[in-house]
Amino acid sequence: xxxQTQQSECVLVIDGxxxxxxxxxxxxxxxxxxxxxxxxxxxxxxxxxxxxxxxDAAICDAxxxxxxxxxxxxxxxxxxxxxxxxxxxxxxxxxxHKAAELCEEGPQLSKPYDPQGVxxxxxxxxxxxxxxxxxxxx
Amino acid sequence: MTSAEVIAGPGxxxxxIILLAEDDVLVRFTTAETLREAGYVxxxxxxxxxxxxxxxxxxxxxxxLSDVRMPGELDGVALTYAIKKLRPNLPIVLISSHLDPKxxxxxxxxxxxxxxxxxxxxxxxxxVGAEWQTKRSNPSAS
Numbered sequence: 001x002x003x004q005t006q007q008s009e010c011v012l013v014i015d016g017x018x019x020x021x022x023x024x025x026x027x028x029x030x031x032x033x034x035x036x037x038x039x040x041x042x043x044x045x046x047x048x049x050x051x052x053x054x055x056d057a058a059i060c061d062a063x064x065x066x067x068x069x070x071x072x073x074x075x076x077x078x079x080x081x082x083x084x085x086x087x088x089x090x091x092x093x094x095x096x097h098k099a100a101e102l103c104e105e106g107p108q109l110s111k112p113y114d115p116q117g118v119x120x121x122x123x124x125x126x127x128x129x130x131x132x133x134x135x136x137x138x
Numbered sequence: 139m140t141s142a143e144v145i146a147g148p149g150x151x152x153x154x155i156i157l158l159a160e161d162d163v164l165v166r167f168t169t170a171e172t173l174r175e176a177g178y179v180x181x182x183x184x185x186x187x188x189x190x191x192x193x194x195x196x197x198x199x200x201x202x203l204s205d206v207r208m209p210g211e212l213d214g215v216a217l218t219y220a221i222k223k224l225r226p227n228l229p230i231v232l233i234s235s236h237l238d239p240k241x242x243x244x245x246x247x248x249x250x251x252x253x254x255x256x257x258x259x260x261x262x263x264x265x266v267g268a269e270w271q272t273k274r275s276n277p278s279a280s
Contacts, residue, residue, distance in 0.1 A: 018188035019195065022181055029174075036167050039184040043163040050164060125195045132194035 009107050010034045012058040012084075014044045014073075016065040019125040020092060024059065024099050027118040031103035041066030041073040048081050057085040059098045092122050154266040155179045155197070159189040159204040159217060160233075169203070172255045173262065186212035186220070193224055201265050203258075206234035206241055218244050229265045 011033045015021035018039070025035040036053065038044040041064050047053055058077065062070045074086045089095035093115075100115035156178050160166040163184075170180040181197065183189035185208045193199070202221060206214035218230050234241060235251035242248040247261055 018183055018191050022192065025182075034171070036163075037182050038163055039188070043184075046163050047167070053167075125197075128195040129191055132196070 008032065008034045009056045010036065010054055011102060012036045012038060012044060012047055012055045014038045014041060014058060014060040014064045014070075015095070016040065016061065016063070019129060020061070020095065020122055023118055023122045023125060024095050027096070027099050027121075028102060032107040033102065040064060041068045041070065044073060045076065048077060048084065055081070055084050057087070057102060059087050059089055059095055059102075061095065062088045062090040092119055096122070152198070153177065153179050154200040154262075155181065156262065157181045157183060157189055157192060157199050157202045159183040159186060159202070159208065159214065161185055161205060161208045165205075169255075169258070172259070176259050176262075178262070184208075185210040186214070186217035189217055190220060190224075193221065199225070199228055201262060202228060202230045203262075204230065204232055204245075206232050206236070215241055215244050231261060231265065 009032075011028050013021055013025045013028070013035055015024065016039055021037050021039065025037050028035045036047050036055065038047055041060070044058065044060065044064075044066070045068070048055060048058075060070050060073060064070045064073070066073065068076060070088055074088060077084055077086050087098045089098055096115035096118045099118065156173055158166060158170055158173070158180055160169060160182075161184055166182055166184070170182050173180045181192050181199070183192055186204075187210055189202070189204065190212075204214040204217055208214055208217075212220065214232050214234070218232065221228060221230060229247070230245040231247045231249060232241060232245040233249050233251060233253075247265065249258060249261060
């Protein structure tokens with residue numbers, strides 16, 4: 001496993017949409033967190049069961065795919081990993097605001113983090129991907 | 139503001155950007171963090187469809203690292219063919235524990251599992267080119 005520095009806090013981002021997950025994860029990395037990306041609640045449970053990874057918080061899309069739905073996953077995590085803060089996000093805006101709250105708490109407190117920036121970035125990514133799909137690029 | 143928004147295009151002395159497609163979450167995280175610690179920007183995809191979704195955004199990329207065996211409609215070999223149609227000059231490294239001679243030559247490079255992280259870093263450094271390496275060791279030159 002990758003070495004986690006003692007100073008860096010670790011956030012698990014769970015979202016089945018790679019564009020949203022990438023943007024939220026990138027945003028959190030820019031404010032100093034180590035971020036683990038999971039596409040399903042099954043991947044998230046694999047991460048939380050890995051003893052070498054000290055996850056401090058998780059942001060989970062309320063519609064994240066997996067054998068457990070997001071609410072079942074949160075119940076599992078509260079039972080099995082009670083020290084991990086689990087936030088459920090019902091949409092992009094909520095996910096961005098949860099990420100911004102984490103950025104305001106640390107680990108780098110020196111600059112403001114505007115959640116609207118990441119929301120705009122996600123919308124641009126989604127727009128570009130849709131245009132490419134319509135145009136037959138991918 | 140995200141790092142992706144401020145990155146200049148390829149060849150402009152920007153930090154090289156790697157797209158990593160790997161279905162094992164722990165391997166993906168470990169590999170991505172190793173590359174980030176070495177100074178690269180890494181985009182993570184769990185399978186070929188996610189990799190293609192990221193490529194479809196037009197995000198600048200300098201290299202793709204892909205596992206060969208992945209779930210979904212496309213494995214790493216099919217993903218390589220799809221990417222070559224979209225971005226023919228984008229170097230692709232295939233990673234597999236199964237050394238199939240046909241697979242080995244589909245991408246621009248092949249690395250066999252298990253591998254040392256130093257082997258992967260050496261290969262990536264080779265593929266992203268000497269220009270960025272020079273700028274990284276001497277930032278005032280850029």
